[in-house]
Amino acid sequence: MRGPLRWVLWDVKDTLLKVRSSVGEQYCKEAERVGLRLDASEVDHAFRQVYQSYSHRHPNYGVSHGLSGQAWWTGVVRETLSQCRVQDPALLNTVANNLYRNFCNAENWEVFPDSVRTLEKCSCLGLKLGVVSNFDSRLEAILHSCGLLSHFSFLITSEEAGVAKPSPAIFNQALKKCGTTCDCVAHVGDHYVNDYLSPRSVGIHGFLLDRHNKHNQADIPLEHRLRSLDELPSRLQQHMD
Structure with a gap:
């Protein structure tokens, strides 16, 4: 130097720090609160595909396309769950917005x-x-x-x-x-x-x-x-x- x-x-x-548990586990836990039973491995697989697609189409949370981080992430969640056969728009929005807020909390992260x-x-x-x-x-x-x-x-x-x-x-x-x-x-x-x-x-x-x-x-x-x-x-x- x-x-x-x-x-x-x-x-x-x-x-x-790191995410405390897998995305699939976190998404399934939140989905259960609104009465949805999902398979964590299936959700993980869907998330990886959707995340890669969103990152390619709208890099850096879609900032250059007029998106916010919240709009980007809730879109990722909705599309991930849609691939796991969740179709109710109200449920998709509820889970997506709850997850966005939840990831601000320390219990979802491990230092x-x-x-x-x-x-x-x-x-x-x-x-x-x-x-x-x-x-x-x-x-x-x-x-x-x-x-x-x-x-x-x-x-x-x-x-x-x-x-x-x-x-x-x-x-x-x-x-x-x-x-x-x-x-x-x-x-x-x-x-x-x-x-x-x-x-x-x-x-x-x-x-x-x-x-x-x-x-x-x-x-x-x-x-x-x-x-x-x-x-x-x-x-x-x-x-x-």
Whole structure:
């Protein structure tokens, strides 16, 4: 690293926290509340197809097509359940809107055991923290409900930014908020392209979290790989002087 490190930017989903149970299980649980009995594996399969289709037709929550994150997600839910033979429009709308609200709540998310202590250690080192996430506008409420929001000086979601990782533009927005040069900023996340290659393309230092040893790309030096977030503070400290 060339300059003294001052900021650490964070991915959120699958880096600091994860969905507590499968989409199919979550959707089935909510459907049961309105009297629908669905098969979780079938719902999971339908969701994967619908999510891929929506992401292709309306990327980044349909921002460029005039959609909101809520409209995008409730559309995904309705179409997923429709593929599972739920046809009543009122039921589809009820389940979709309830699920959208429910995913703001901490009970639907699991914070990784190493997240809080690593955020605290980074702050104790004098580093400022921000979020850059391909997420919708619910992210602030989710981080608040999970007890993580207070660690961050700012949040940038792809819905708010109007552009998503891996576009360098979202990281350029983050650099403006940091008010410093790229060599004083690092980014941490679990996605090889979005969280490692993309920030590095604008000069931000990338650290790739690889909890399950699934990344075998040859262009990632060992010092940029993390098996756990617990490894991060000592790596950062080496580059703060």
